[in-house]
Amino acid sequence: MIIQYYKSQSTVKPELIDDSSSKYVTYLRKNIVEKQIIDELSGDSYTMYEYDEAKLTKEQYKQYLEELSIMDIQQQRADIDYIALLSGINLWR
Secondary structure, three states: OOOOOEEEEEOOOOOOEEOOOOOOEEEEEEEEEEEEEEOOOOOOEEEEEEEEEEEEEHHHHHHHHHHHHHHHHHHHHHHHHHHHHHHOOOOOO
8 A cells, every 4th residue: 555645734743643533534644843933923932743644544544554464474574584594494394
């Protein structure tokens, strides 16, 4: 699954994964940067958060989690194969 991220910002620090604020959408966020902004008119300072955000339907998010799980299993298998190779163990006998 290819996930499309868009630039976003908020005065409230966002969660990396938000699956509770909407019944239909799950938000994925990354690259969260906190910035102090000074209002030019009043001189007041406030915090702004800039980040990349993707919106997935609940079904897309479920599929995304399944793909992450498969990738994790594949990485674990690759790690085992590498350790076996370094140890001289043949796992394919």
